[in-house]
Amino acid sequence: xxxxxxxxxxxAIILGLVQGVTELFPISSLGHxxxxxxxxxxxxxxxxxxxxxxxxxxxLATAIVLLGFFWRDWVRIVKGLGRxxxxxxxxxxxxxxxxxxxxxxxxxxxxxxGLLLQDKLxxxxxxxxxxxxxxALNGVMLFAAERMRRRAPQTDSDDDTRISRQVGWSQAVGVxxxxxxxxxxxxxxxxxxxxxxxxxxLSHKDAARFAFLLATPIIGAAALLKLPQLAGTQGxxxxxxxxxxxxxxxxxxxxxxRFLMRYFETKTLIPFxxxxxxxxxxxxxxxxxx
Amino acid sequence: MLPLMRNDRWLVIAAVILGVVLIVxxxxxxxxxxxxxxSFFPGHQAGSSHHHTKHxxxxxxxxxxxxxxxxxxxxxxxxxxxxA
Numbered sequence: 001x002x003x004x005x006x007x008x009x010x011x012a013i014i015l016g017l018v019q020g021v022t023e024l025f026p027i028s029s030l031g032h033x034x035x036x037x038x039x040x041x042x043x044x045x046x047x048x049x050x051x052x053x054x055x056x057x058x059x060l061a062t063a064i065v066l067l068g069f070f071w072r073d074w075v076r077i078v079k080g081l082g083r084x085x086x087x088x089x090x091x092x093x094x095x096x097x098x099x100x101x102x103x104x105x106x107x108x109x110x111x112x113x114g115l116l117l118q119d120k121l122x123x124x125x126x127x128x129x130x131x132x133x134x135x136a137l138n139g140v141m142l143f144a145a146e147r148m149r150r151r152a153p154q155t156d157s158d159d160d161t162r163i164s165r166q167v168g169w170s171q172a173v174g175v176x177x178x179x180x181x182x183x184x185x186x187x188x189x190x191x192x193x194x195x196x197x198x199x200x201x202l203s204h205k206d207a208a209r210f211a212f213l214l215a216t217p218i219i220g221a222a223a224l225l226k227l228p229q230l231a232g233t234q235g236x237x238x239x240x241x242x243x244x245x246x247x248x249x250x251x252x253x254x255x256x257x258r259f260l261m262r263y264f265e266t267k268t269l270i271p272f273x274x275x276x277x278x279x280x281x282x283x284x285x286x287x288x289x290x
Numbered sequence: 291m292l293p294l295m296r297n298d299r300w301l302v303i304a305a306v307i308l309g310v311v312l313i314v315x316x317x318x319x320x321x322x323x324x325x326x327x328x329s330f331f332p333g334h335q336a337g338s339s340h341h342h343t344k345h346x347x348x349x350x351x352x353x354x355x356x357x358x359x360x361x362x363x364x365x366x367x368x369x370x371x372x373x374a
Contacts, residue, residue, distance in 0.1 A: 085361070088361060088364075088365030089362060089365050108351060108352070111348075112351065115345075115347055225344075
C-alpha cells in the first residue's frame, strides 16, 4: 500500500511519457528521472527497489518500440551476421553484415561497462544536484560535438551503406564506449553516441540512426536482465503502475523516434544542447537555493 | 606474406585460449558465490553468498567475442580472381 502511494497511476504515466521522450532525445532519461520528481516534490527514492523495478518496465517498453520501428533493418542485419559467420568473412558489398558487426563491436564496451559500473555510478551520482550539473555538461558535450564534427562526403544514397563505409571498427568501439557516459544521470546515452558518430564523420541522420540501432540491444538487455525484479517480490505493489508507465513510455518513444528520424534529416543537436545547458543550470541553481 | 600468416596463427591460438578461459571464468561466476571465488577474482568477498551474475555475463560476452574473432581470423584466404 505504501509503495502504491509513492508512484500513483498519474505519476507513473507522467514518468513513463518523460522516459519515452528523454531516452531517445539526447537529453538524458536518467537525469530527468532524478530531477523531475525532485522538482515536483515527489517523494521517490531513486535507488529504492520499487522505483528501479518501475524503470525496468519503462526501459523494456522503449526497447520494444525501437526494435519494432527498425524491425526490417534488424532482420536484414541479423541475416547479414549469419551470412558473414557462414562465409567466415564480410563480403565487401555486404552492408548489412558490416553494419551488424559494427553494432556488435560497439555494443561490447557499452555492455561491459554498463554491467560493471551501472549500479556504482547510479548510487554515486543519484542526487538531483549532481544530475543537474551533469545535464548542463551534457549540453556542453552536444555543443562540442557540433563544433568538432567532421564533414565527410556523403556519396551513397543508402543510409546503411553510408554508415558502414564511414564507421571503422575502432570508431565503433569509440561510439560504443561513449554511450557509457549515459550511465551517469544527466548525460545522455543517445547524445553521446550521436556526438561520437558526428565526430567520426557521420551526418546527423546517420549518427541518429546508428545511435538508435546501438541503443536497442543495450536498453533491451539491461531491462531483460532486471526483469525478474518485476516478476518477483520487488514488483509487489508497483506492477500496475509499471504497466501504465510502460504503455506511456512506449507511446512517447514511438512518437519520439518518428520525429527524430525526420528532424535529423535537416537539423542539428544545437536546440538540445541549449535546452540541456539552460535546464541544467536552472535546476542546479534551484537545488542549491532550496 | 609468410611471417604475417605465422602471426595470424598465433593470434588465432591466443584468441581461442582467451575465449575458452573467459567462458570458464564466466561459469565460475555463475556457479559460485562471492565467498567461494578464487581470491584473485574481482568480486571475491569472504562470507558473501552473493552471485556475481553481471561479472559472469561480462566474461561470457568477452569470451564469445574472442572466439568469433578467431573464427573470422582463421578463415581460409580467398585467392584474388584471375585476370580475364
